[in-house]
Amino acid sequence: MTTYIPAITIxxxxxxxxxSSILLPIALGTAVGFGTRPSKTxxxxxxxxxxPLRPPPWVFGPVWTVLYGLMGYGAYRATNIGLSPLSSPQTIQTTKHSMTIYTVQLGLNLVWMPLFFVANRPVEATIDIVTLLGLNGYLAYLWGSVDSVTGWCQAPYLAWLSFATYLSAGAGYLNDWDLADKETAREDKKQQ
Known part of the structure; x- marks a missing residue:
C-alpha cells in the first residue's frame, strides 16, 4: 500500500x-486544455x-469534462465516507492513502497533453498514461474498499484511459515515436 503524503496531497x-472536489479537476483540465492552444492541438x-477508431477532436472536451466531474465526485464521496468519525482506523488509513494516489494521478493526467502535443514526446506521454491507468486501477480498488459506488465511479475513467492508452501508443508507433520530425517535415513541404 502507498503512503499518505500530506505535502503532495490535495x-x-x-x-x-x-x-470544490468536482470543480477542481474540471478547472485544472480546462486550464491545461486551453493552455496547450486547442486549435494547434x-x-x-x-x-x-x-x-483505427480515433474519435474526432471535438469529442475529447466533453468526455474529459464528464470524467473529471465524475472523478471529483468519487474523491468527494470517498473522503466523506472514509474519513467519517464512524469509519474504522483501517478505512481512514485507506482513504488517506487514496487521497495521495488521487492527487498523483491527477497530476499525471494533466501532464499528458503537454507532453504529447507541446513537447512532442510520445514515448514519455505513453509511459505517463500507462502509469496513470495503473494508478487508477489501484485507486478504484482502494475507493471500492471504502464504498462500492465510489469504486464504480472510476469505471468510465478506466475505460476511457484504456482507449486513450491505445490512441497514445498507436499514434506514437505510427509516427515512429517522433512527433517533432513529422511536424517539421510537414512545415518544410508547405514552404516548398
Missing amino acids: PSAVFQNPA QKKYLELKQP
Whole structure:
C-alpha cells in the first residue's frame, strides 16, 4: 500500500466540499486544455497518423469534462465516507492513502497533453498514461474498499484511459515515436 503524503496531497477540505472536489479537476483540465492552444492541438491531432477508431477532436472536451466531474465526485464521496468519525482506523488509513494516489494521478493526467502535443514526446506521454491507468486501477480498488459506488465511479475513467492508452501508443508507433520530425517535415513541404 502507498503512503499518505500530506505535502503532495490535495487537502481533505477540498475533497469534503462537493463543489470544490468536482470543480477542481474540471478547472485544472480546462486550464491545461486551453493552455496547450486547442486549435494547434486539434490541427496536430488531425495531421498525425492515427490508429483505427480515433474519435474526432471535438469529442475529447466533453468526455474529459464528464470524467473529471465524475472523478471529483468519487474523491468527494470517498473522503466523506472514509474519513467519517464512524469509519474504522483501517478505512481512514485507506482513504488517506487514496487521497495521495488521487492527487498523483491527477497530476499525471494533466501532464499528458503537454507532453504529447507541446513537447512532442510520445514515448514519455505513453509511459505517463500507462502509469496513470495503473494508478487508477489501484485507486478504484482502494475507493471500492471504502464504498462500492465510489469504486464504480472510476469505471468510465478506466475505460476511457484504456482507449486513450491505445490512441497514445498507436499514434506514437505510427509516427515512429517522433512527433517533432513529422511536424517539421510537414512545415518544410508547405514552404516548398
